[in-house]
Amino acid sequence: MSEQIPGNDLLVVDRIETFIGQFHILENVSVCVPKGSITVMLGRNGAGKTTTLKSIIGLTPPREGKIIFDGMEIQGKQAFNIANLGIGYVPENRAIFRALSVQENLKLAERKKGDFERKSDFIFELFPDLKRLYKLPGNHLSGGQQQMLAVARALVPENKLLLIDEPSEGLAPILIQQMMEAIRKLSETTTILLVEQNFIMASQLAERYTIIDDGKTVQEGLMKDLIEDTDLIHHYLGASIKTRKELEMEHESEN
Template sequence: MTTATQNNVLEVKDIQTFIGQFHILDGVSVDVPDGSITVLLGRNGAGKTTTLKSIIGLTPPRHGAISLFGKEIQGEPAYRIAAKGIGYVPEHRAIFRDLSVEENLRIAERKPGDLARRADFIFDLFPDLKRLIKLPGGNLSGGQQQMLAVARALVPENRLLLIDEPSEGLAPVIIEQMMVALRRLSAHTTVLLVEQNFIMASQLADRYTIIETGRSVKSGLMSELVNDTATIKRYLGAA
């Protein structure tokens, strides 16, 4: 496993983010080692989604630093940050319901021919999408829409994926399919994940950072956190 102090794809240092007049993040730091799955944990409203949005440039931080591949990116527009090799899978999927699966994927191309180059990889991860390629996104089940949302971020060859709540609203059997896909995906790209389902997170992630009321309060190896019942109960509300 890559250490947290070397070969970090992403380093977030003490960022502070406002949405309007509201001070949402007040000191969040996260290290994401190359080749890892790192998960952001915390109760609802802690600031996990805002952390992802701050990284990708949708809610730029006012203070602190964000480094991608060793170069600071805070303050750049979202489209430039994405072009540096970050894929973003937002909460609630945000697919285009009136477009076909193929059209949803094709509009994610960063360069002409991206989808053709990545199609085998994408459809090997999510074979349902190949079968449903001409179907409108709105006709897909919730699980299939989540697969499409992740697949869309895979069309360009991104080196880092930010994935927000991939298990939200999914049946247990679909969650298991998503876990299998994310495990396989992590062999090819680094993942920063927001996940409320602690069982899923504990089985997927190499490392974790806990966010509490807009601050990062604890981070480390997931293999150590799963045995730390006091920390789990204190910050996540689970025994």
């Protein structure tokens, strides 16, 4: 289905099936994430994107299939053991401690003593706002700043792979731009599996894509090919999504 360089995948999700209670949520999901790149997972609301990330990190362990990270099978391991292998997870909806300061939020994200001190320069270069708001409690931050803090928490420990769930959700366009720049810079040092509904953002960041529909992987490949495939985009991602080509055409007709 895909054009991969053998042996270059940091993460391989191989035909996993995940149940939540009696519900068969993921029926057949496969995702490959090559080292050193951004792969985006696309799909309609309720398709199973978040459940896939939770299956990888061990919060909703798959009942069938394999998950191979850095050459090692990780399905069935406890979530904290999976995280300790070097996988950071940024859940949807700005998961931070709202009563705690920015500093405390970052300090609590340490996996090893001194993680925060080692990474603080890098984090504040990426998100200068967080340096300015260092002493403020999370609930004094704007939605965008909370989202940045949620991403920053995943950067405190040394991670080889980051799973980031809808970082642009509910953000104003200017903050989406900032978040995009931060993710782009991050990808220079860390491999990223991103869930993103904002197709413009997804298409500008990711090298590869996977589409999940109704608990199944239905398509994967290179983002440059998907951008050209208006029918595929509309079929699986909904008619409301505009491709870059369509936006460019609209822009041209306005000028």
